[in-house]
Amino acid sequence: MSFSDPPRPTGAYFDAYAKDPSDVKFGELPFPRKPLGPNQARVDVYVAALNPLDWKVNSGQLKYVLNTTFPAPLGYDFSGSITELPDDIHSDDGKTRNPLGLNIGDKVYGMAGITNYGTVSTSVIVNITDLARKPRNISFTKAAAIGMGGLTAYQALEKLGLTESSNNNTGDDNNNNNKSSIFISAGAGGVGSFAIQLAKHHYKLKEIATTVSTNKVEVAKKLGATTVIDYTKQDFTKDLSADYDAALDCIGVPLEVSRIIKPHNNGRIVSVIGTPTSEVLAPLADKMVSESNKIVGTTKATLLKYGIDAYHYVTVSRKLNPLGIEHHYIFVTPNGQQLEQVFNPLVVESLVNPLIDSMHEFTKEGVVAALEKVREGKTTGKVVIRVLRNLAEDIDD
Numbered sequence: 513m514s515f516s517d518p519p520r521p522t523g524a525y526f527d528a529y530a531k532d533p534s535d536v537k538f539g540e541l542p543f544p545r546k547p548l549g550p551n552q553a554r555v556d557v558y559v560a561a562l563n564p565l566d567w568k569v570n571s572g573q574l575k576y577v578l579n580t581t582f583p584a585p586l587g588y589d590f591s592g593s594i595t596e597l598p599d600d601i602h603s604d605d606g607k608t609r610n611p612l613g614l615n616i617g618d619k620v621y622g623m624a625g626i627t628n629y630g631t632v633s634t635s636v637i638v639n640i641t642d643l644a645r646k647p648r649n650i651s652f653t654k655a656a657a658i659g660m661g662g663l664t665a666y667q668a669l670e671k672l673g674l675t676e677s678s679n680n681n682t683g684d685d686n687n688n689n690n691k692s693s694i695f696i697s698a699g700a701g702g703v704g705s706f707a708i709q710l711a712k713h714h715y716k717l718k719e720i721a722t723t724v725s726t727n728k729v730e731v732a733k734k735l736g737a738t739t740v741i742d743y744t745k746q747d748f749t750k751d752l753s754a755d756y757d758a759a760l761d762c763i764g765v766p767l768e769v770s771r772i773i774k775p776h777n778n779g780r781i782v783s784v785i786g787t788p789t790s791e792v793l794a795p796l797a798d799k800m801v802s803e804s805n806k807i808v809g810t811t812k813a814t815l816l817k818y819g820i821d822a823y824h825y826v827t828v829s830r831k832l833n834p835l836g837i838e839h840h841y842i843f844v845t846p847n848g849q850q851l852e853q854v855f856n857p858l859v860v861e862s863l864v865n866p867l868i869d870s871m872h873e874f875t876k877e878g879v880v881a882a883l884e885k886v887r888e889g890k891t892t893g894k895v896v897i898r899v900l901r902n903l904a905e906d907i908d909d
């Protein structure tokens with residue numbers, strides 16, 4: 513580092529696959545300070561949020577798909593303010609790389625991409641298109657909590673074929689969407705809690721069933737679930753009738769979920785964990801090849817595609833196709849426009865409320881405690897880390 517270089521950000525990182533959350537390192541990040549790319553923005557992080565993916569990636573559970581290079585930073589979700597943008601935000605063909613017209617100083621939030629994460633840090637570089645403006649009346653804490661959970665829920669519900677106009681309670685039979693009932697597993701989790709609220713307020717579905725454990729039944733009802741199954745006492749495959757139109761599977765059990773989907777009725781299940789399909793993972797692998805040759809080799813990406821498809825056919829689609837039920841797997845992608853256009857109006861009207869499970873300090877101890885919560889998988893909503901210390905009065909204004 514020369515005298516003219518600004519100090520490196522402080523944050524959390526791993527220098528090898530972790531066996532335990534306490535393996536996380538905390539301090540000045542050991543990465544060279546990168547210049548901003550033409551599509552990127554530098555953001556001072558105020559609040560970061562963790563997801564199960566953070567622990568899965570850094571503990572090596574996904575090492576056959578995502579070959580992490582170390583030292584590796586931590587965190588995808590964030591809120592904060594923009595400190596740097598490229599001078600020229602137009603590409604060679606004159607198109608803007610800044611479709612939301614963001615400026616330095618704007619308060620923003622979002623989910624960082626699969627190859628430029630590291631939001632548990634005082635500063636992060638993200639793609640400009642991953643950013644959304646933070647609405648004035650929502651705290652940085654709640655904004656940071658939307659990122660990956662919110663986008664996964666939205667992209668999964670879109671993949672189920674729901675549209676905003678569906679079942680708008682007007683009795684309009686010309687509605688272009690014939691789905692009115694949905695089953696969402698793990699309704700108190702980071703994804704499920706957003707999915708229930710979107711199903712109720714964005715898609716206006718009439719029947720929303722979910723599974724939670726006993727002490728989360730009231731939370732699920734408050735989010736908007738109309739039927740709540742306590743999975744510690746009941747079996748949803750027996751206690752729900754087989755007439756749901758669609759399901760979001762957050763547990764990775766599409767065959768069990770298929771038992772409550774109405775057969776031969778264009779029923780659809782989308783999973784966010786478990787048996788993937790290459791329609792999502794192959795483009796992801798291709799993208800990783802083009803963005804960073806270090807992550808997945810081209811041959812590996814091709815083999816991955818065929819292997820994934822064969823495995824999915826044998827384990828899932830061979831059994832669901834005869835019932836006329838489609839199964840898809842999605843892998844979330846960052847998208848600032850979806851956050852701004854779908855989530856901002858809903859959170860401003862308090863129709864979608866990001867649930868905060870726990871708030872942790874931006875210290876080694878705080879990050880370890882946050883990672884332990886995520887690893888345990890018993891959270892109600894999101895685990896967040898307050899990066900900017902004097903954000904103690906971060907209230908919805």
Ligand SMILES: NC(=O)c1ccc[n+]([C@@H]2O[C@H](COP(=O)([O-])OP(=O)(O)OC[C@H]3O[C@@H](n4cnc5c(N)ncnc54)[C@H](OP(=O)(O)O)[C@@H]3O)[C@@H](O)[C@H]2O)c1
Binds near residue numbers: 564698725843844892
């Ligand atoms: N494909 C993608 O792009 C993508 C994106 C985001 C997340 N994911 C994956 O999707 C899964 C869910 O993510 P998340 O962020 O929602 O996780 P999360 O916030 O950690 O989920 C925790 C919740 O799951 C509930 N739960 C655990 N086992 C359950 C069961 N058998 N039935 C019902 N609820 C159960 C827990 O409730 P109790 O405490 O009551 O058990 C807790 O409320 C994770 O595996 C994650 O890795 C995938």
